[in-house]
Amino acid sequence: MTNKTLxxxxxxxxxxxxxxxxxxxxxxxxxxxxDHQFNSFINLSEDLALExxxxxxxxxxxxxxxxxxxxxxxxxxxxxxxxVITTCGSKMLENFIPPYESTVGQRLLATGxxxxxxxxxxxxxxxxxxxxxxxxxxxNPWDLNAVPGGSSGGSAAAVAAGLVPAATGTDTGGSIRxxxxxxxxxxxxxxxxxxxxxxxxxxxxxxxxxxPMCKTAAxxxxxxxxxxxxxxxxxxxxxxxxPDFSADLEQPLTxxxxxxxxxxxxxxxxxxxxxxxMVAVKQVEALxxxxxxxSMPNLELSIPAYYVIAPSEASSNLSRFDGVRYGYRCxxxxxxxxxxxxxxxxxxxxxxxxxIMVGTYALSEGYYDAYYVKxxxxxxxxxxxxxxxxxxxxxxxxxxxxxxxxxxxxxxxDSVAMYLEDIYTLSANLAGIPAMSTPAGFVNGRPVGLHIMxxxxxxxxxxxxxxxxxxxxxxxxxxxxxxGNKGA
Amino acid sequence: MSWEIVIGLEIHVQxxxxxxxxxxxxxxxxxxPNTQTTLVDLGMPGALPVFNQxxxxxAVTFGTAINAHVSKHSVFARKNYFYPDSPKGYQxxxxxxxxxxEGHLDIQLEDGSTKRIGVTRAHLEEDAGKSLHDEFDGxxxxxxxxxxxxxxxxxxxxxxxxxxxAVAYMRKxxxxxxxxxxxxxxxxxxxxRCDANVSIRPKGQKELGTRxxxxxxxxxxxxxxxxxxxxxxxxDILEDGGKIAQETRLYDADKNETRPMRSKxxxxxxxxxxxxxxxxxxxxxxxxxxIRQSLxxxxxxxxxxxxxxxxxxxxxxxxxxxxxxxxxxxxxxxAVCSDAKLSANWVSGELAKYLNQHSVEIDAAPVxxxxxxxxxxxIKDDTISGKxxxxxxxxxxxxxxxxxxxxxxxxxxxxxxLGALEIMVDDVIAASPKQVQQYVDAEVEKRGxxxxxxxxxxxxxxxxxxxxxxxxxxxxxxxxxxxS
Numbered sequence: 001m002t003n004k005t006l007x008x009x010x011x012x013x014x015x016x017x018x019x020x021x022x023x024x025x026x027x028x029x030x031x032x033x034x035d036h037q038f039n040s041f042i043n044l045s046e047d048l049a050l051e052x053x054x055x056x057x058x059x060x061x062x063x064x065x066x067x068x069x070x071x072x073x074x075x076x077x078x079x080x081x082x083x084v085i086t087t088c089g090s091k092m093l094e095n096f097i098p099p100y101e102s103t104v105g106q107r108l109l110a111t112g113x114x115x116x117x118x119x120x121x122x123x124x125x126x127x128x129x130x131x132x133x134x135x136x137x138x139x140n141p142w143d144l145n146a147v148p149g150g151s152s153g154g155s156a157a158a159v160a161a162g163l164v165p166a167a168t169g170t171d172t173g174g175s176i177r178x179x180x181x182x183x184x185x186x187x188x189x190x191x192x193x194x195x196x197x198x199x200x201x202x203x204x205x206x207x208x209x210x211x212p213m214c215k216t217a218a219x220x221x222x223x224x225x226x227x228x229x230x231x232x233x234x235x236x237x238x239x240x241x242x243p244d245f246s247a248d249l250e251q252p253l254t255x256x257x258x259x260x261x262x263x264x265x266x267x268x269x270x271x272x273x274x275x276x277x278m279v280a281v282k283q284v285e286a287l288x289x290x291x292x293x294x295s296m297p298n299l300e301l302s303i304p305a306y307y308v309i310a311p312s313e314a315s316s317n318l319s320r321f322d323g324v325r326y327g328y329r330c331x332x333x334x335x336x337x338x339x340x341x342x343x344x345x346x347x348x349x350x351x352x353x354x355x356i357m358v359g360t361y362a363l364s365e366g367y368y369d370a371y372y373v374k375x376x377x378x379x380x381x382x383x384x385x386x387x388x389x390x391x392x393x394x395x396x397x398x399x400x401x402x403x404x405x406x407x408x409x410x411x412x413x414d415s416v417a418m419y420l421e422d423i424y425t426l427s428a429n430l431a432g433i434p435a436m437s438t439p440a441g442f443v444n445g446r447p448v449g450l451h452i453m454x455x456x457x458x459x460x461x462x463x464x465x466x467x468x469x470x471x472x473x474x475x476x477x478x479x480x481x482x483x484g485n486k487g488a
Numbered sequence: 489m490s491w492e493i494v495i496g497l498e499i500h501v502q503x504x505x506x507x508x509x510x511x512x513x514x515x516x517x518x519x520x521p522n523t524q525t526t527l528v529d530l531g532m533p534g535a536l537p538v539f540n541q542x543x544x545x546x547a548v549t550f551g552t553a554i555n556a557h558v559s560k561h562s563v564f565a566r567k568n569y570f571y572p573d574s575p576k577g578y579q580x581x582x583x584x585x586x587x588x589x590e591g592h593l594d595i596q597l598e599d600g601s602t603k604r605i606g607v608t609r610a611h612l613e614e615d616a617g618k619s620l621h622d623e624f625d626g627x628x629x630x631x632x633x634x635x636x637x638x639x640x641x642x643x644x645x646x647x648x649x650x651x652x653x654a655v656a657y658m659r660k661x662x663x664x665x666x667x668x669x670x671x672x673x674x675x676x677x678x679x680x681r682c683d684a685n686v687s688i689r690p691k692g693q694k695e696l697g698t699r700x701x702x703x704x705x706x707x708x709x710x711x712x713x714x715x716x717x718x719x720x721x722x723x724d725i726l727e728d729g730g731k732i733a734q735e736t737r738l739y740d741a742d743k744n745e746t747r748p749m750r751s752k753x754x755x756x757x758x759x760x761x762x763x764x765x766x767x768x769x770x771x772x773x774x775x776x777x778x779i780r781q782s783l784x785x786x787x788x789x790x791x792x793x794x795x796x797x798x799x800x801x802x803x804x805x806x807x808x809x810x811x812x813x814x815x816x817x818x819x820x821x822x823a824v825c826s827d828a829k830l831s832a833n834w835v836s837g838e839l840a841k842y843l844n845q846h847s848v849e850i851d852a853a854p855v856x857x858x859x860x861x862x863x864x865x866x867i868k869d870d871t872i873s874g875k876x877x878x879x880x881x882x883x884x885x886x887x888x889x890x891x892x893x894x895x896x897x898x899x900x901x902x903x904x905x906l907g908a909l910e911i912m913v914d915d916v917i918a919a920s921p922k923q924v925q926q927y928v929d930a931e932v933e934k935r936g937x938x939x940x941x942x943x944x945x946x947x948x949x950x951x952x953x954x955x956x957x958x959x960x961x962x963x964x965x966x967x968x969x970x971x972s
Binding site for chain 1 (some may be wrong): 527530531532535536537538539563566568570575576577578628630752754757759761764765766767769
């Protein structure tokens, strides 16, 4: 099954080539056999998955199967799963079993999809390399010396390695797109408000958005169809028309206006990555698109704005991990203050503590206006840049990250260098627009993703472009050597 | 030196919504710990708040009731602090953009004059849970039933100049919130409580003195006592040449003193910022006007009507309109007996006395308004005397039956049969020759007083059942006849 797409597996299930129980068992066996190389899973839920698979087979037998019925997938371990440990990559929640399922999880389960386990991630989604996990770093299946990207690094590695055909991710500043780029996947961060955040442990509430990570745009459309939609339990979820994201995949790109912001191609961008992107843009042009140079002058302010807003929200969101009701509690607390201090000092990792401190500082009396308020002002400028640009062009393209996947350990000492990894991705979260990564080549054997950003609620357009691009390229079909050639 | 007292109040009103401010959990008092909670109230990871629109309607109703500016755009903010009964590590409140802006409230002072107290703002916020220290052998239990209960915090200007004014303001606020139906106003259960900011300054000085904040006062009586004892404390300090520390203090009702809260109970920097999980509240003029139009008769209007329509005194009208339940009860009594003055006397007299003695709220009074109205009707038609009526009332309170049944079983019916009365009167006159002689010998103007003795004898003879008015008239007539 290793290299099959989600849709191929769905078709196989329909054709009765194998049952959901069979493929689920195969996948779990495969993960157990191979994942020690990648460390992409934190927990497997074998019994529950087989139970779900059995139910899916029964549903299929009853003639009520949908596209995802019986198809195995994995959840980033930030999605609360009822009865299944949900760690967020943290010691703080090492043994936390939610008594509830995220809205996204409920929707996927409702279609009959089978969750085989929970994938590794940077602790509380804070990181760009998946080296900030309490459960150890994840390795990139394309090169075991390279990071898979983060924070959805486990989901990316699991799909790239062919362990599962699809996985969920979340993207607060690039955490779906950058690992998708590093692992040769199609990953989409939908418009803020498109997918419910209920039951997804919050990092930065105004930026977090969940999306799928798959091999192809067509797979991503199927996943997004299941995941998206208004949810009354999330006040920031938007009550807008929900299209069939698969419906427009085959639309031609004739007349499509593609903007290339010069700010995405400045110093800091690896020239080889730039070459891959320009080749890809030419190919999109060949599909009938018109390429237009644009400027978005405030993009460079994304990093300082993001690294005030996201830690500020995180410092508040992570306050609930206090050792009182659930999660880690330090041994033998002397008093309340000692319990708080040691629980949080021992339960959180370095990067999480760093961001909590930055956010706490930024929100403090006397600094609030200089940091948080100013960052919000910058956020509006960036949003305005996008609104202006997207009134001239249909989509914006560029690189997802300045480089291909970097070596494990190469950026861990320098937080700022690590933060610069997100320079091209942060702005979409700040503006709330949808953005995705699609495979667009390799640099020294490591994948490079093409970044496509569009207008609010234009996910179908993005997927259409990625799908059309995938019809004339085969980057997305390439698989790491370690996967063997068992499948397609 | 002569000191001026300056008081501002922050009143927390628990809104009478069915469910909580940000979750569907039921709001209620006295349930088993942690049974009225959802994922949201427990602060579970990934749980998200959903704003209760009914709380919005109630807050806007309040704003229109005090003629305040109602904000068309308001924003929830997070107030960050760690405490075990604060499950998310922050309280969701409103900071820069409260739902209700400036307004005012008129209070009646003891001299009968009216004083206007400014309301700075009123904002929506969620309540915290409760820490339980007693039952866990040195450990602390947490009950999150109250977590996310909707509160309206009403902040006044520092316009009050005495503890009595503060009480009058609080009572007026109580009357308004109960009249417009946004709170049950039950102070014993914490549905209404206040923090008092108290400072003093030399009379004539413009700038305010340093204030102390008295936290969580939950009865009208305690407001008055807490403020007075705090003012005494501040005067003692200043007159001894000391300085007032700006601090939060607790009123200890048992010791009748205020003491500083432990520093751990205070947080210094709440790091307020707009809550990213909730959208700003945007409402339009139509929404606000529709609510304004649906306001019930407010306490001041009702009081004015009691004076103009029912000829009550200003004082009685003020007392009886002080809460919606009381005013409703009073009007229901009047509807039955058609005597506003007697109804007022009974409601603010005997009924109030019983309610007070038994710590019962008017809504739970065992004597219904219909029963009290019936009782007053029986006084008016001379069936019972005022004294007998009190006995009947006691019977009603103790659920001894309906008015007429109690009159019957207790034998309280006044004897109004003239024949029977005349026999009793004649017997008393015949049995009291000495007193009759004194009456005859007395000057005319002194005779009235002397009737009392004969009245007493007749009432005694009738075991209290004689109609005093008739006995009086008959005695006077018969004794005066002996004088001529």
